[in-house]
Amino acid sequence: MQMEQLEKSIYDLITETSTNLPKDVRRAIKKAKASENAGTRAAMSLETITNNIQMADDKVSPICQDTGLPTFKIKTPIGVNQLEIKAAIKRAIVSATKDAKLRPNSVDSLTGANSGDNLGEGIPVMKFEQWEKDYIEMKLILKGGGCENKNIQYSLPTELEGLGRAGRDLDGIRKCILHSVYQAQGQGCSAGFIGVGIGGDRSSGYDLAKEQLFRHVEDTNPNPDLAKLEEYIVEKANTLGIGTMGFGGEATLLGCKIGVMHRIPASFYVSVAYNCWAYRRMAININPTTGEVIEWHYQEGEKIEFKDDTTEEAPKKVVELQAPITEEQIRALQVGDVVSITGRMYTGRDAIHHHLMSHDAPVDLNGQIIYHCGPVMQKDDEGIWHVRAAGPTTSIREEPYQGDIMKKFGIRAVIGKGGMGPKTLAALSEHGGVYLNAIGGAAQYYADCIKGVEGVDLMEFGIPEAMWHLRVENFTAVVTMDSHGNSLHADVDKSSLEKLSMYKERVFN
Numbered sequence: 140m141q142m143e144q145l146e147k148s149i150y151d152l153i154t155e156t157s158t159n160l161p162k163d164v165r166r167a168i169k170k171a172k173a174s175e176n177a178g179t180r181a182a183m184s185l186e187t188i189t190n191n192i193q194m195a196d197d198k199v200s201p202i203c204q205d206t207g208l209p210t211f212k213i214k215t216p217i218g219v220n221q222l223e224i225k226a227a228i229k230r231a232i233v234s235a236t237k238d239a240k241l242r243p244n245s246v247d248s249l250t251g252a253n254s255g256d257n258l259g260e261g262i263p264v265m266k267f268e269q270w271e272k273d274y275i276e277m278k279l280i281l282k283g284g285g286c287e288n289k290n291i292q293y294s295l296p297t298e299l300e301g302l303g304r305a306g307r308d309l310d311g312i313r314k315c316i317l318h319s320v321y322q323a324q325g326q327g328c329s330a331g332f333i334g335v336g337i338g339g340d341r342s343s344g345y346d347l348a349k350e351q352l353f354r355h356v357e358d359t360n361p362n363p364d365l366a367k368l369e370e371y372i373v374e375k376a377n378t379l380g381i382g383t384m385g386f387g388g389e390a391t392l393l394g395c396k397i398g399v400m401h402r403i404p405a406s407f408y409v410s411v412a413y414n415c416w417a418y419r420r421m422a423i424n425i426n427p428t429t430g431e432v433i434e435w436h437y438q439e440g441e442k443i444e445f446k447d448d449t450t451e452e453a454p455k456k457v458v459e460l461q462a463p464i465t466e467e468q469i470r471a472l473q474v475g476d477v478v479s480i481t482g483r484m485y486t487g488r489d490a491i492h493h494h495l496m497s498h499d500a501p502v503d504l505n506g507q508i509i510y511h512c513g514p515v516m517q518k519d520d521e522g523i524w525h526v527r528a529a530g531p532t533t534s535i536r537e538e539p540y541q542g543d544i545m546k547k548f549g550i551r552a553v554i555g556k557g558g559m560g561p562k563t564l565a566a567l568s569e570h571g572g573v574y575l576n577a578i579g580g581a582a583q584y585y586a587d588c589i590k591g592v593e594g595v596d597l598m599e600f601g602i603p604e605a606m607w608h609l610r611v612e613n614f615t616a617v618v619t620m621d622s623h624g625n626s627l628h629a630d631v632d633k634s635s636l637e638k639l640s641m642y643k644e645r646v647f648n
């Protein structure tokens with residue numbers, strides 16, 4: 140095999156997957172956008188998302204800064220050397236990371252050290268199979284951590300909030316799948332897609348669920364019962380009112396694909412793999428002699444360019460914010476307000492929050508803004524850092540620390556996505572703070588608002604976890620938790636649970 144050419148083909152597959160959303164996914168997002176009323180928060184979010192998809196494509200830069208855990212599924216003709224393919228994948232991963240097509244995402248689970256090149260024990264995931272065909276098929280999914288954290292596995296029979304008892308039959312399965320969408324809320328960057336695996340054991344069930352994510356969004360399940368169930372789930376999930384980013388709205392779920400396998404008598408699992416709207420999966424066929432790409436998958440139909448997709452609306456009232464922010468400015472903000480930030484903000488995610496609990500801050504954070512973000516960064520030849528992708532990360536992971544840290548350092552605003560819990564909400568009231576929701580996955584859109592990198596601290600935590608000092612202009616976010624005890628996230632959770640309970644009665648026999 141021509142190893143150099145093979146490596147280039149794999150590099151192209153990685154770049155294409157990270158930067159260019161497949162046609163079927165684009166169509167689903169366009170449909171979702173059309174279902175939202177102009178002027179709503181959901182419509183505004185989808186507008187940011189479609190702009191972002193276009194920007195990533197134009198700049199050949201990551202759609203989302205979390206380029207996920209790369210999972211390759213490879214089928215090879217008999218006689219092809221799989222070890223050589225493995226080595227080529229690893230080399231392609233290292234080059235794509237160097238070129239900022241992938242964020243360095245591989246972290247030692249015990250020491251927390253980032254390997255820097257996306258390699259590590261078990262990373263990337265590479266699964267091989269042989270087949271009778273005469274070409275290699277290579278599929279790749281880049282599934283981000285926020286949506287991976289919303290995967291869920293049910294062991295039937297079980298009791299479900301809102302839906303009651305789920306038994307060991309098709310109707311019990313129906314309840315689990317609906318529940319999986321409810322429990323994800325907006326935290327996996329809805330509107331999302333789900334792959335479901337029925338049966339197997341805990342690990343093969345999840346594998347089957349993930350395998351469903353390689354199906355075409357618009358295909359029809361060959362099993363008529365499952366085809367009916369898929370249709371039912373998409374229809375009903377979209378009545379839950381969770382909406383894009385959990386802001387409320389019509390579009391919550393863009394696709395549901397269900398696979399089934401046998402189980403053993405004592406076990407009955409329903410495994411759900413949740414994927415964000417940044418549904419990055421692609422596949423190629425490769426000539427085993429030349430290493431060249433013969434065919435790209437998911438190429439049916441037109442490619443929607445979101446270039447001319449801007450809906451003209453009257454500009455909403457926008458509150459300008461610039462750090463240092465006073466308590467008075469924060470107390471004036473209400474859930475639903477749109478803010479535009481200009482000036483300085485600091486990134487901080489899991490490692491920084493944990494660190495700040497027991498250490499001083501490297502900078503004065505009084506009146507400042509913390510951005511829950513792990514960017515993709517690239518250093519130029521003069522040693523200057525550039526932001527290549529910088530959307531928000533899931534904030535709820537900082538729930539144990541956030542309130543204390545805001546009070547300890549005088550931080551006035553945190554930006555993230557998916558919302559935070561009661562502890563933070565109480566601290567916002569007490570201290571005078573606000574939670575701002577940015578649009579998850581819109582990494583190019585926000586990178587464009589970042590006009591300069593003015594410093595970095597705690598680089599020992601690795602690029603995604605370091606504290607970057609960013610200068611931003613017109614960085615837009617929505618107040619979803621204010622200093623008056625209001626949380627849009629708590630409200631949407633409550634109302635969607637009420638709606639979920641409308642589907643308690645048996646539907647499938």
Ligand SMILES: O=C(O)C[C@H](O)C(=O)O
Nearest residue numbers: 205283284285513532533
């Ligand atoms: O790690 C990130 O940057 C984001 C993550 O995928 C998340 O959704 O929280």
Ligand code: SF4
Nearest residue numbers: 203283285328415580
């Ligand atoms: S930030 Fe959102 S869009 Fe990006 S990987 Fe995480 S869940 Fe997906």
